Amino acid sequence: MSAANKEVLFMGNEAIARGALEAGVNVAAAYPGTPSSEVIENLAAVARQRNLYVEWSTNEKVAVEVAAAASFAGLRSLCAMKQNGVNVASDFLLHLTASGTRGGIVLVSCEDPGALSSVNEGESRYFARMLEMPLLEPADFQEAKDLTKWAFELSEKIHNIVMLRSVTRMSHASGNVICGKLPTKIPQARFVYDGPPADPLTGPVISTPVGVKHKLQQEKLKTAKELFEKSPFNKYIGPSKPQLLMITSSACFLYSKEAVSMLNLQNRVGILKLGCTWPLPTKLLKKYLRLTNKVMLVEEVLPFMEENIKVLAASYPKEIGVKNFYGKIDGTFPSVGELNPDIVAQALAGIMKVKYKTLPVSHVRELQKVAAMIPPREQTFCPGCPHRASFWNINAALKLDGREGFVCGDIGCYAMASLNPAIGFYTVRTLHSMGSGTGLASGFAKLGMFGFDKPVLSVCGDSTFYHAVIPALINARHHQADITFVVLDNAGTAMTGFQPHPGLTLSATGEEVPAVDIGKICEAIGAKVEVSDPFDLEATTKKLNAFMAEKGTLKVLILKQICALSPEKKGKRQFDVKVSEELCLGDACGCNRLCTRIFRCPALTWDKIKRKAVVDEVICAGCGFCAAICPQSAIIKAEVAAS
């Protein structure tokens, strides 16, 4: 671990983890989700060395509960999640912010503006306002560390949970950080609960009596606001009399700074960077809002700061004057997608009536010609991915079944089966939150009384199964929903980087733990359960068709095959795969290039000169599944000798 005062390159999430360590965090819990996962991974890596308890919890709500227990026992704790994880945790959070906390506890929400690796563009900052908890937003890597550390102090001062919001361009970006000292004291956990019921610090930790606790919660927020007024994490850069004031937070501060520099507006535009964004520090904002009547709000996803600052400004018209606001609401900034320095510079240039310098027109024209000739690069399942095989099986079974059945999808890499052109045989027709595929399938299956007669399947990954599918599965069984549920078990939370889950025998910190078996859970619910290897096309399709034909019961098929990128499997080929030039009929075959046009494995390419399929040996993972799909049996697989 880096020593105090050492300057290092940290990813935003690494800086957040370091801040927690410098604050003396004792317990950390999370459910993996991009872009948040590295916070816990970095803490897990030093758990033994720093005497921490770190876990990958079953879902985000459980993660906050685990962290809160540590807080109730006087320890410092952290929980981390991606934006929509806060939705999952929110029911507990509503009650937690009312009961209050004891040891410092910080909720880290890493959001994904532009949905770079999400199926939503959720915004969690409104939870801070709705659930009445303080909100902090770091704007660079040093702050990601320092603000996290301060969040623990704030939480302990006001005895409530504090939310720290990051974004992909902060969490997954990297920059220089100067490390601070790590504490040496090891605290003792002690949960005191026998004081007076209304005393939140010695009595039971409860959200009642509601009137008393809610009032207390709001007083805590007032204390936080007072601290925010003087916080060094809110700062102003710019002239004393700016013509325009930009108010911003998080990565948008870096875009704003760059935009001002690109347009050489340092003497005309001021930037108020807020690290403390809820509750807003009123006096501080009044001080800077007074400077000019042109105010630009630079933020991503929803206009959270814009709304709050407009309400604040409307309360003090005599003191600060009437403002022209430029933000998302008036269309200065796009209402969806992430921002970048160009979008901010363009908006700023328009309002300040300056020229936004671009390249020579002739060069731009040449670059446009280049852009037109580059083939797009779409995402797809990796070479050797068991999901491609699983969906090939499902698609084959649905075709054989012939009743136009469909699949309700879920969250993981396998969500790509809802996309064209990821594969040429996409079968997933609904895609929502974790566990929702099976809940939706359960609902579709009950529409028979209205003439609905298609077979319904749902899929989910192994980690998703534990996170949110079990209640939906119980619902399907109890209400006799006739569905075939397929578990795409690739032995880990693959999409976010192979974090362990309750189905495995290894914990976040490498200890051996008991595995909870998916098949046994399904059997206990009363489902008929079978297991198959998705790389075995014949056996898997047969099982799927038998399940789809069987009426009146809940059927579960577990497709087991390790992710091609998992550390156990990566780089280890089971088969050498080649296309036989003699057997492949190429354009002359009636298959109409089934392998390259429909199957779409990046390792199976088309030789334009020979007009035949060919395997790219650099990227082929050697799963051998494609050998089963070629109608000419021209794809030859040979078992690689064990070395």
Add this chain to the structure above:
Amino acid sequence: MKKLLAKDPTNIVITGVGGQGNVMASRVLAGMLVEKGFCVTIGETFGMSQRGGSVMSHLRVSPKTVWSPQIPLGQADIIVALEPSEALRVMSRWGNPEVAVLSNNRVVYPLGVITGDYDYPEEQKIKNIFAKLAAKSWMIDATSIAMEMGNPVLSNIVMIGALAKTGLLPIDRRAFEKEINRSVAADKRGANLAAFDAGAKMV
């Protein structure tokens, strides 16, 4: 050392296809520059990147400050591409008449080319574009040499070796050795050093 930077910030884009070791290349390069006392900001998109998509890391190198993790359009100083069409893709958005381009020549076909919906530009055509629209350019066969060394993923380090040799940045073999001693497992250091040296011989 700090005077050796062409400008503040010097903007580098490292690009490629998921699985080519793009993120590692950007971390190794940034590590060397931080060690030399520079302030480096890296912006990268991963998460979905391993699934065959384009991957891009933006590096901003400055003597004194943090910059935005996204480089403004048209402002790349150096483009390092592990895959040639990705070099063009980045050039078309971040290129400018002064840009230097270092590209691997090994093609990874996008899905649309595999399905027959799109054509992949020929190597000579790509070289002509580099010659016309970049101030300096190098096209090298990094993957073949990496495969000769036993692992195509070493192409990323071959490219870093070549980049060091171009003299565009204040990095050298000693800095690389120091960085991999810090960040790479002992049994893999030899292969990385050999890949770096092989790359340095290719420009």
